[in-house]
Amino acid sequence: MSDQLHAQSPTPLTLPAADDFAAWLDRRCADGLASTRDAVRRLKAGEASTAEQALRIWDTGMIGMANAAAVGSLFSEVHPDEAVRDRGDAAVQEVQKLGTELQLDRELYDVFAALDAAELDPEAARLLDKTLLDFRRSGVDRDDATRARIKEINEQLTLVGQEFGKNIRDGKRTISVAPARLAGLPQDWLDAHPVGDDGLVTLTTDYPDAIPVRTFCHDRDVRREMVNAFLNVGWPANEPLLRELFELREELARLVGYDTWADYDAGVKMIGKGVAIPEFIDRITEAATEPAERDRDILLARLRLDHPGAEAIDGVDVVYYEELVRKEQYDVDAQVVRTYFDFSRVRAGLLEVTSRLFDLTYTPVDDAVVWHPDVTAYDVTLGGETLGRIYLDLHPRENKYNHAAQFTITDGVAGHQQPEGVLVCNFPKGLMEHDDVVTLFHEFGHLVHHILAGRATWSRFAGVATEWDFVEAPSQLLEEWAWDAGVLQTFAKNAEGEPIPADLVAAMRRADDFGKGYMARTQMFYAAMSYWFHTDLPDDLTEATVSLQDRYSMFRYVEDTHMFSGFGHLDGYSSGYYTYMWSLVIAKDLFSAFDPDDLFAPEVAHRYRDLILAPGGTRDAADLVQDFLGRPYTFDAYGEWLAR
Structure with a gap:
């Protein structure tokens, strides 16, 4: 591949017609991996005369591999045709196999180790530093036998993770x-x-x-x-897969010099070290305990009105009685609330809100090729400049990814390709719960982050490329706009066209505060599973789940369930589920910079856009936050929110 790729004008990726999708996916993957292999050949042949040129060749190769991985990952989860989904899985396997091969290639590592960082500008030097770190973390400096075993482990991890996800998706x-x-x-x-x-x-x-x-x-x-x-989706098939996943990760971490997988995984996150994870979990647990006990007891008292002998409350009753308490004690009836949230209005409102907040324009692409009739496409512009394209795949269907997430089609690299991303959710086509609205805003936060950070000089820093325990913060921040009465009244209207009353929104907010303590404890239960499963390697995952639920959750275990089997984050987030709460602490601090009486104030909104979202991974997250806030982030805003 020629470096002239970086001089081409970015254009949207053209997706194929339905009858050519599988073949197109194969070609996309093959072309991307061929680009990567060619870049490696050039580097080993010594074609680069400067450090910057070597990094540019490498970046071109990484773009090819990332493009193959992105479409494989996306279409393995969302395409209606099983053959295409299988081809997507195969593409991901090929990418992971090549990636492992390259990270263990000592000759390739030596090319980068010989480069002089002093020749590079700060951003390129950052890229070189992270590239060398990737090699070392992958075990490139180990002996031949160890590298061979690492290669086997990585390939098996890919297969096990895909099977785990498929059992959830199809289960x-x-x-x-x-x-x-x-x-x-x-x-x-x-x-x-x-x-x-x-x-x-x-x-x-x-x-x-x-x-x-x-x-x-x-x-x-x-x-x-x-x-x-x-709570039994994926069980029993996923239990042995999870145990294998944990054991393989533990072996891999030890082979490359770490005591545990959690230490390995935390080494490139804001938290820094694995042992800090349970410390953080326990800090949140302690801060949440008083409000959690208070609100749990209110739920239990309400349950006892219907079931006088009840001694505890579990997942069968929590959500139902939570709704009753909010209706009876906070005057919030979710069935009334949902009449204001018609899906079509909410989708349009989301685009209008983020357009106003970030000065973006969304233009429907009516002739875009999509993989299902429910999917819509929009081009995104800022100040007349096209930034990228987004796709919204928001309704459930058979064999589709059944949670909510942002997927990548392409990362945005200046002069090479524009960013394209997909929002994959499972919302009803009619009336939505307000919780669904909040989820939609949250997930769209990832998508707008991907697009705004899509003019990177280096693909490594494009899009949502910050530390993994920061990536949720911008999405959690955007949720705040789904709770503001003035914002909601622009699109939340009932069948008669009447906007949602401000006093109802205020009551919803008060009602939402109910239970946040025990919700934080529940999240710490999930985070504890994520961490301790990887460090203790329990033989009986059900027994370990019950033990951790007793320790961290305010609600008892539901007999004969195995929620870990459908807990997809155990694959993607591995030992790092704590990151959701870590990000929320930062998000609450970020929100403190906004004026609650004017959430669209352009000075702060545009500064947030330019200092937090647009840089992508070009700087450490803590530095981005400090630039925006004018100080390091603290626990204070989160602690105050939790206590009130």
């Missing part, structure tokens, strides 16, 4: 119940769930069924059936 469960047992569910939801020929209504564990049933269904046994089905 949707169903329950069938008589329609009379669905009392309490909203009428529009009932209308969308017709009675089958057997006289029963079939429900799935996908969010648009699971969440309303757990929230509104009066029949406790139906809620229990749903919770049991939901």
Whole structure:
């Protein structure tokens, strides 16, 4: 590949017609990996005469590999055709295999080790430093036998992780119940769930069924059936896969010189070291305990009005009684609230809010080729300059990724390719819960971060390329706009066109504060699973889950469930699920810089856009935050929010 790639005008990637998708995916992967191999050949042949030129050749190769990985990862999760999904999995395997091979290539490492960082500008020197660190963390300096074993482990980790994810994606469960047992569910939801020929209504564990049933269904046994089905997705197939995953990671960490996988994984994060993770978990747990106990006891007291002998509360009842408390004690009825959140209005409102906040323009691309009719595409511009393209794939369907996430199609590299990203969610097409609205804002935060940081000089720093325990902070910050009455009134309107009342939004906010302590404790339960599973390597994951739930959660274990089997973050986040809360601490501090009476004030909004989002990974996250706040971030804003 020629370095002239970096002089081309970026244009959108053209996706293929449906009947050519599998072949296109193969070509995209093959071309990307060929580019990578050619870059390696050139480096080893000594074609680079300067350190900057060597890095440029390497960057071109990394772009090719990243492009192959991105489309493989995306379409393995979202494409309706099983053959395409399988080709996507195969593409990811090929990329991971080549990546491992290169990171263990001592001759290639020596090329970079011989470069003189003094010749480079600061950003290029940062790239060189991180490239050398990647090689060392991969075990390039180990003996031949060790490198061979590392290669085997990495290839097996890819296969195990893909199988784990596939079991979750394809493992949707169903329950069938008589329609009379669905009392309490909203009428529009009932209308969308017709009675089958057997006289029963079939429900799935996908969010648009699971969440309303757990929230509104009066029949406790139906809620229990749903919770049991939901918490058993992926089980039993995923339990041995997880144990293998943890063991392989532990072996890999030790082979490259770390005591545990958590130490290895934390080494490139803000937190710095594995042992700091349980310290952080315990700090949040302690800060959350008083409000958690207070609100848990309120839930339990309300449960006892219906079930006088109840001694504790679990996942069957938590969401349902949480809704009752908010309705009865905070005057917030979620079934009334949802009438203001029609999906089409919410999607349009989200685009308008972020357009106004960041001075962006979204232009629908009506002729864009997409992989499903539900998918919409938009070109994004700033000041007349096209920044990139986004795709919104927001509704559930068979064999689709069943959570919510931002996926990449291309990373944005100046002069080479524009950033393109996809929002993959599972929202209903009609009325949405407000929690869904918050989730949509959150996930869109990742997408806008990807686009705004898409004019990088080096692909390594493009898009959401900061430390992994910072990447959630911008998304968590954007959630605040989904809670502001003035913002919501621009798009949250009922069937009569009346905007959501400000006093209702204020009550929603007060009601949302209810339970934040025990929610923080629940998150620390998940974070503890993520950490201790990787350090203790328990033989019985169910037993370990129960033990950690007893220690950290305010709610007891639901018998005969195995939630870890569907906990996809154990693959992608490995030992680092704590990062959500770490990011939230920073997000609350970032939000303190905004005027709550004028969330769109351009000076602070544009400064945030330019100092936090646009730089991508060009600087350490702590430095970006300090530039924006004018000081280092602190725990104070989060602590005050949690305590009030």
